[in-house]
Amino acid sequence: MPRLSYGDDVKARVRQLLEALLAYVNHEVENSDRYQIKCWKQLPNQVIIKTQSRTLAELSSLEIKQVRQALKLLEKFSEILEDLRAQKQGSENYDFRLTLWHPIDEKENNLQTFNEDWEHKRAQKPGVQRTEGRKVNTPKSKKIDDLVQNARDEIRPYIEELCGKMRVLGMNKPIEVDDIYTSVNILEKSTKSKWLSREELLQNAGYENFDRPNLRKVSEPRVPGLKAVEEHPKLMVLGKPGAGKTTFLKHIALQCINGNFEKNRVPLFVTLKSFTKNNNSADLFKYLTQQLIPQFIDSQVIEQLLKEGKLLILFDGLDEVQDPDKQVSEVLESFTRQYYKNKFVITCRIAAREYIFENFTDVEIADFNDEQIETFANKWFTAKNDASKAQGFISQLEINKPIKEIATNPLLLTLLCLVFEQKGIFPQNRADLYEEGLDILLDKWDTTRGVERDQLPYKNLSRKQRKDLLIQIAYPKFEDGKYFFKPEDVDKYIIKYYESLNIKDDIETKKILQSIEAQHGLLVERAHDIYSFSHLTYHEYFTARKIKEAGDDKILRDLCTHITETRWLEVFLLVAGLMRDGADQLLLFMEKGARSCINTDKLQELLRWADKETTGSMGDTKPYGKRALAIAHAYANAHAYDHNHLMSYRYFYTEPILLAYAYNSAEGGSGTHAYANANANAYAYPIANDYAYPIAIAIANANANANGIAIVEAIAKAISIALGLNLDKNGQPSSENVVGDRGSSKQGCPFL
Template identity: 30%
Template sequence: MTDYNLAGLSTRSFEQLIQAIALKVVSSGVVVFGDGPDGGREATFNGLTHYPSEGNPWNGYIVIQAKFRQKPQNPQEDGEWALKQLKSELKDFANPIKGRRLPDYYIFATNVVLTPVQDKGSKDKAYDIFEEFKDSVPLKGYDIWDYDKIRGFLDNFEDIRRAYGFITPGDVLAKISDFIEPRKDLFADKYTNPEDIEVLVQKVRSHFHKTIQNECENLCTFNLLYYHMPGNLSQIYVQTTLNESQPFSSEEFSPERKLWEEVVVKNPKLMVLGKPGAGKTTLLQYIAVHCDDINFKPQPIPVFISLKTLAENAKSADEISLISYIRKKYCRRHVSEQELKILLDNGRLLFLLDGLDEVIEEKIKAVVREIHQLVDEYGDNRFILSCRKEYQAYKSRLFGNFNLCKVAEFEQLQIDNFIKNWFAGSNDGTQLSKEILANNLTHKLKLEENKRIRELADTPLLLHLICLIFIERGDLPTKKVKIFKKGIDILLEKWNQFNDRAYLDVYELKKTLRKIAAITFEQGISSFEEDEIFPLIKTNICRLSDIEFVSGILRKKNWQTYSFSHQIFQEYLAAEELVYSELIYSNLFTHITDKRWREVFLLAFSLIQQADEYLWIMKEKIDLLLNPEKELYIFLNWVYEKSLNITLNSVKARLFYISLYVDFFIDTDINKLSEFEIEE
């Protein structure tokens, strides 16, 4: 048999190779590889086959699992690795909690050599493992496709062999020769040693730098006072502290605060969690801009990617590709595909992937799978993801090799520094007057009468809006929703103050923004073209392009596309629209099981003066989905009754019970409610 360099494949291409063989020898109806419930990759078929022979065919549910070892060592170590993979998969099938469908037949495919020495070889040990699980995973038949068996398939199937020509020495030489001949000058003595790699890193970093600066240096959510403030990240940024997750737990975080740099440097794969406005995006932007100053070894090249934008730019989930997005956004004509591949292979990129929670439901699985494939194929690079803590996508097993941390709430010193930087960044007034304003706000926040608003000032976004309101009105709001309401009202008034074209009615302008927010949030998008959105909102207001509406609420992404600068602005304005237009009945309650609507729910209930009627309607909607005899129904009914019988601090307490009611229901799998018991 011919020798084939299977180790030269990637994980993905090996899976595709096994799939191609399965389509030939098992059935043309084999379903392509996909992410299983536990992150495993498998191909499946259900029905009559012509395998292993026409006289003795398999007939039933078949699972073909591919396990690729990127750097085979020696037969003994490779065999032990393969046996461990096989045993782990069978354990998963045997575990009833996993809920995986048991196969009738099973094929284990791997690129490593399994030795056939009787009783001692890894192949016999693999058969022993099948016997070990015969009671918990009762298979009618099984087979092992190791390196030797795959070689036999490739010898027989010329079309597959040619399709995967890079594993046959003759074809690979011919293809390389054909490819290099017209490009001799490009490949002459380039990137053959570490020094050459460093030269490439510096070259690519310089080309990426402009894109990073444009994307990350200006904080659009801080650039709200037009001539007042440049919105420069480096000028206003306050050092973030992080709480690391406790060992063996994704729910509990250490009370110890650590500077972000310490956590980021020691964790090559990190998930940054936090509540809305906590500063997750700002942290990733700061890392992108100041990457050269961080003690990474070796120094990586940062690429900042908004996952929401990545998903929105793809017409379908199948088109989502991080590498293609990087080529288009960062490389352009300056960095070749070959150079990018060299950097990826050498682990010299830092992927800053922002806003996992902002990806719409229809595309989240594709985005998670794409990140997992990127980490799987180029695991030597660094990865930092951000996600709201309330969003559950980060708990996927596909992120099992990511360490978790949480953005810590601002402490008093951070609040003081933020206020100082904020007013110092303003170009309005003398240095002395700016210091006086900063000191006055700092003093007022510490007064007992402002305790509630001080408790809200624990995130950069809310603290920023507090500064904005204070510099304009000289007072402090008392509730979170009032911060958003007053802040947005000030922004719109400011637009009129500095607009020299036409005066616009602030009320009408805000109505327009509310409609845009509600429509786009319902559609699961943050970006839109005005030609698409204006026919839907049916307004007489001037077009966005005419008034050059680029503020802290909306920002212009290109010559005709706009977006909300922060998801919390979109959520708040959408909540206002649902409440004030009384669409809360028809729109809000239809999304009661959608986790993406959680913040809109809570903001809407905060805006409603008398929430009892809406809470009752919400309860009726939920009751239709529950079995009254089950304990979940009893529990939620208790929560509802508690919310109606609050006598002290009623608004705050009632909102607590409403949020408990919503959270408990949203985090429950609606398809399993009829089987739910509290003791589980």
């Protein structure tokens, strides 16, 4: 009978089986009916299971012989399994009782205790193999431990120099990795592997309840990155461009060399692009022992550490290697099989991974959530000795939701921090900010790192042509409200564009979409064969670019047919920003479109009321701006009175500024003038109280120098009011007084 082994690979397989069993018992397995397993709980921490070895192999993704070994170790080594079979020899049927450390439904606690119990028992058994064939407490063991420690001491300066700092985008000097590193979260199941319909994706994005769906929303549980590395001896870390894959690997290397993670291993950081560039023979062993680190560690020591499984090898950037014949991938897989006792991590862009590593577990780096964004910002500005800016940065993100959407990408979040660091505010014209982010994703990020990608026919397009291609995809899908689409849905737009460039290559739409995702991350496969833009912000931006670059009145008129649709709001703002001083025609069509919606006696009377109430009021705000604010205030006040809901002030005061902001984006504005407007607005109404005054300041800042667009602003608000006029019992507009603060007796709007 072969000797039982207790090394890291064996432990990982036993844990994998135990985790699969706990997932099944806790009803976490999809389509569980297909497994022939009977189970029932006897005690909170005890369950009996009846099944067959092949079923357990399918459930756990292990081989049958690995399942047998894992069950034996759960019985003989972990001592949590009791074999209840009468006939054991040669039987593939299993009947056993699991008695765990914690209640059955506490899966994570049980798995954590399994790890601790395994290591404790392995250390307590002087005769067992610690790492596949090596006994503890022997002279050889002591020698290996000394070699590891010496190697760690020798390589520390190299790891700290290679991984300790980073410099990206427009940084004028490097920054310490640990100063800004924000813990990443891992999705153990890639989003693109799901089989979901577009309707299910829309429902998950919240489109039924919001005009601005969250395209990036995922329901998969998140796992801390280091935990994933700890649990899997061979890990493939996938991620979108700019997701922080390299930074994550550098953090792992630093944690290891500082004794905070895998302190009994020696970390090696390998840039695969450098390996392929400097090693024509694709001999990874030779590269490690003769080129990468022999100046720090003797090559014979490296070889011995490899054989003993004492290395933590971090391979960065598989997607950055030009590997059409999969030679490098095959070399990596062969190497990791030969030296299987070591721990390996490989990073790759999610859409660029074509080769499947059989013994690796695939995980995906999740987008940053709100907590991670705030943590990163606090660390960034603290590292720049300007911690006070962090709160302002977070506050500005909350105000600018489209900008916050792109902040979920660490690379674009870095761009936002750099911009805010210099100006203390985001650009008033958001189109400029998005354009800079696009240039980074389209080629600057690869160019600054010397990365070349070979994916024809997309590779031969210039930066402008790539933008134009994305415009051709974005506009028709946004106009149809189709945020999620299949390759065949955009096939005709892509082919037509390539034909316009006189490119005669066979165009395969899916490969084009995959290339865009792999190289730039601007498109993402959300589920199997279903794509969307990575952020709704960029879908809106490319739609606005199409409208602006078309340069004709027809498309502007078509745009203005959507003036009452909230989902088009950001497009209006972006078009105005892109047109800059040429936005007059857009504003004219917007006004005409709005006027066509309000040609009713009630709404005309409403506007006359607003004019009467604001005529002669103090301040230099334009009369039409005052009318718009009066309507907004009256509506908010009435809503608060009717529903006792003072938070309505915030909602109804924020909404009216948005159309004005479109003109402001085109014209630019003055901060001094804005503050003066704020004070004028506060005096314009007797109800300028604790609620109205700060809101007036916010409105004025957004509305500074907005000129004629305020007419459209007033009309647009009138449209929304028309849908909710309060009528009296005779069906006429109510003449109730609106309750103002501090005992104001001002007569309210007679139509609210």
